Amino acid sequence: EAQVTQNPRYLITVTGKKLTVTCSQNMNHEYMSWYRQDPGLGLRQIYYSMNVEVTDKGDVPEGYKVSRKEKRNFPLILESPSPNQTSLYFCASSLLLRSGEQYFGPGTRLTVT
Amino acid sequence: GQQLNQSPQSMFIQEGEDVSMNCTSSSIFNTWLWYKQEPGEGPVLLIALYKAGELTSNGRLTAQFGITRKDSFLNISASIPSDVGIYFCAGHNDYKLSFGAGTTVTVRA
Numbered sequence: 001e002a003q004v005t006q007n008p009r010y011l012i013t014v015t016g017k018k019l020t021v022t023c024s025q026n027m028n029h030e031y032m033s034w035y036r037q038d039p040g041l042g043l044r045q046i047y048y049s050m051n052v053e054v055t056d057k058g059d060v061p062e063g064y065k066v067s068r069k070e071k072r073n074f075p076l077i078l079e080s081p082s083p084n085q086t087s088l089y090f091c092a093s094s095l096l097l098r099s100g101e102q103y104f105g106p107g108t109r110l111t112v113t
Numbered sequence: 114g115q116q117l118n119q120s121p122q123s124m125f126i127q128e129g130e131d132v133s134m135n136c137t138s139s140s141i142f143n144t145w146l147w148y149k150q151e152p153g154e155g156p157v158l159l160i161a162l163y164k165a166g167e168l169t170s171n172g173r174l175t176a177q178f179g180i181t182r183k184d185s186f187l188n189i190s191a192s193i194p195s196d197v198g199i200y201f202c203a204g205h206n207d208y209k210l211s212f213g214a215g216t217t218v219t220v221r222a
Contacts, residue, residue: 004155031208042117042201042212043156050208058209090155100146100205104155 002027004105006091012111013081021076021108023091031094032074033058033102034066036087043090049074050097081112116140119202119213125221126192134216135186136202144205145178145185150215151198159200160187194220 004025013019025032033048035058045058049068063085065077074093078085088109092102119136126132136145144163148156160171162178162185169176175188189196197220202213 033210035212040214042119042214044212045209048208056208059211092155098207100144100203100210101158101161102210104157106153107155 002103004091004093004103006089006105006108008108009106010109012113014113015082016080019078019081019110021078021089021091021110023074023076023105024072025074025091025093025103026072027093027095027103028071029093029095029103030071031097031099031102032068033092033094034064034074034076035090035092036060036085037090037107038087046076046089081110083112086110086112117202117204117211117213119216121216122214123217123219125219126189126196127221128193130192131188131190132192132196132218133186133188134200134202135184136204136213137184138204138211139183140204140206141182142204142206142211143182145176146203146205146210147174147176147185147187148201148203148212149198150201156201192218 034046035043037043044060047066049055091105094102117138146161147159150156160176167178173190199215
């Protein structure tokens with residue numbers, strides 16, 4: 001089954017404790033992206049990747065890091081999480097580089113206390 | 114980032130009603146898209162529009178790409194209970210996708 005998977009689905013952590021949210025897709029997609037969803041704000045793009053080792057900032061990259069060492073994986077790293085990073089996070093992938101037609105993962109709900 | 118203004122923020126539907134929502138932006142987009150999100154899941158693509166003025170249907174859904182490339186609307190005809198959810202408009206340029214704040218559709222009791 002074609003899908004985007006994220007782990008963990010739920011995470012509660014404390015301020016400053018480094019964490020990684022994993023994202024994997026099995027569709028051989030070139031493009032992958034991370035979004036955060038907050039009430040009243042819709043989804044906002046954090047980082048995206050056009051290919052292995054090629055990444056760029058979205059609209060809200062501060063406090064986040066990403067890497068793309070393999071085509072199928074695109075982890076999101078929070079080096080020192082803060083409470084304002086409490087949010088619902090989505091990973092997405094797309095077959096075409098210049099396409100808004102994206103497949104989204106199920107989401108990761110992160111709480112930072 | 115580019116701001117998309119989506120309205121209404123929420124709506125109540127009665128089975129059989131036609132409903133509509135729209136999205137405007139101060140920026141031009143090359144592609145307009147509409148996604149739907151159900152509780153506990155990620156957004157799912159409903160319709161993608163690639164040309165200014167384009168009108169596209171997907172079953173009971175109809176969407177249009179505004180002639181100025183700064184707006185789009187989505188119509189749902191003859192709504193059914195499973196139409197509930199959050200509908201997002203999105204505009205795409207190059208590698209970036211920008212979303213509206215969403216329209217929450219709920220069934221009227």
